[in-house]
Amino acid sequence: MRFSKKLVVPPGTKVNLADWDPDETFGFKKGAQVERLIAKTIARLDDLQNLLWASKQRALLVVLQSPDAGGKDGTIRHVMSGMSPQGCRVTAFKVPTPEELRHDFLWRVHSVVPAKGEVGIFNRSHYEDVLVVRVRDLVPRGVWSKRYDEINNFERLLAENSVTVLKFFLHISKDEQKERFAERIKDRTKQWKLEKSDLEDRERWGEYVEAYEEALGRCNTAEAPWFIIPANKKWFRNLAVSSILVEAMEGMKLTFPKPSFDLSRVHLK
Ligand code: ADP
Numbered sequence: 001m002r003f004s005k006k007l008v009v010p011p012g013t014k015v016n017l018a019d020w021d022p023d024e025t026f027g028f029k030k031g032a033q034v035e036r037l038i039a040k041t042i043a044r045l046d047d048l049q050n051l052l053w054a055s056k057q058r059a060l061l062v063v064l065q066s067p068d069a070g071g072k073d074g075t076i077r078h079v080m081s082g083m084s085p086q087g088c089r090v091t092a093f094k095v096p097t098p099e100e101l102r103h104d105f106l107w108r109v110h111s112v113v114p115a116k117g118e119v120g121i122f123n124r125s126h127y128e129d130v131l132v133v134r135v136r137d138l139v140p141r142g143v144w145s146k147r148y149d150e151i152n153n154f155e156r157l158l159a160e161n162s163v164t165v166l167k168f169f170l171h172i173s174k175d176e177q178k179e180r181f182a183e184r185i186k187d188r189t190k191q192w193k194l195e196k197s198d199l200e201d202r203e204r205w206g207e208y209v210e211a212y213e214e215a216l217g218r219c220n221t222a223e224a225p226w227f228i229i230p231a232n233k234k235w236f237r238n239l240a241v242s243s244i245l246v247e248a249m250e251g252m253k254l255t256f257p258k259p260s261f262d263l264s265r266v267h268l269k
Contacts (some may be wrong), residue, residue: 001026003243007227015217017209017228022171024230027176034235041242045082048249049119053087055254056117059163062245063125066170067208069180071231072123075170078238079245083119092123105129105147107234125153127167130215135207144179148218159223166248167224168241169216170231174205 006026009015028034052060062079064072076090091112100108105127109122114120130151134144155165172180181198184190201208220226231237 002247003240004227004247007229007240007244009216009220009226009228011220011222011225013217013220015213015220015228017171017213020171020228020230022173022176022230022232025236028236030233030235030241034239038235038239038242041239041246042078042082044246045079045242045249046084046252048246049087051085051254051256052119052249052252053084053117054256056257057162057254058252059114059116060119060122060245060249061114061158061165062119062165062169063127063165063167064121064123065125065127065131065167065212066231067172067177067205068195068201069177069184069193070170070172071234071237072170073203074234075168075237075241076121079121079242082242087117088119088121089114090121090123093125093128106150110154113158113163125167126154127215127219130219131208131211132201134211135204148215151222152218152221155219155221155224159221164248164252165224166244167175167226168244169212169226169228170237171228171232174202176232177202205215 052058062140064075066072078092080088089112097110098106109126112120112122130144130147133139134141150240158165179204181194184194216226217229227240229237229240
């Protein structure tokens with residue numbers, strides 16, 4: 001199955017998250033067979049990242065957004081298990097610092113976009129500036145409403161400069177979030193993950209859904225598409241994201257660089 005075809009948001013369509021089932025697995029079932037497929041996908045990712053790094057022809061930018069407890073950290077851990085730390089950088093976007101706030105909202109983002117040969121993974125991203133910022137009224141509507149076009153222009157600039165931009169929305173249900181929060185409250189090793197603001201944001205679930213739908217619909221282009229990943233089941237989420245990365249890197253048609261000198265003349269002693 002081509003995961004990218006099934007899960008991509010067709011450019012130009014309006015997004016209604018209720019149409020996307022967070023429990024979908026397309027007939028895949030948890031078990032030994034899927035485990036083998038996941039392992040194979042990760043091994044392939046490893047080979048392709050090595051090729052990306054060696055060829056220095058393109059960069060890959062992976063954007064991860066989700067509601068709290070949606071599985072961004074788990075996805076990163078999974079994808080990173082198929083990447084060499086050399087040439088791969090994860091950036092987590094937090095509440096902007098005073099210095100960041102003195103610049104335009106894309107300033108901190110542009111500076112960490114991967115260079116040719118590299119993979120960049122964004123744990124949250126410039127989309128926070130039309131999500132939390134919109135829902136919590138952190139800037140006036142007149143400011144955030146212009147950002148959809150600004151984001152599209154920015155992502156087009158990246159795409160035209162050899163950066164493949166893939167954006168993943170990890171789609172969990174409100175019930176699944178409740179279970180994951182409850183687990184965090186119960187488990188001493190997970191309590192640190194729960195913030196008061198996560199509970200406040202849960203109360204604004206509906207407003208976030210509207211904000212996600214608008215971002216996923218308006219900032220979705222052929223060169224920087226959104227994928228909506230059914231993420232209630234962690235194993236499916238991992239399989240889907242790593243498969244889409246493999247498909248994207250295979251599509252780059254990368255080639256290893258030619259040796260810098262004539263190897264046929266080498267006689268090792
Ligand atoms: P996470 O929840 O991703 O594990 P944190 O607990 O550190 O990590 O949360 C980061 C916080 O920073 C989130 O609440 C997020 O909404 C917030 N944030 C990120 N970018 C922005 C932004 N541009 N403006 C305001 N808040 C932001």
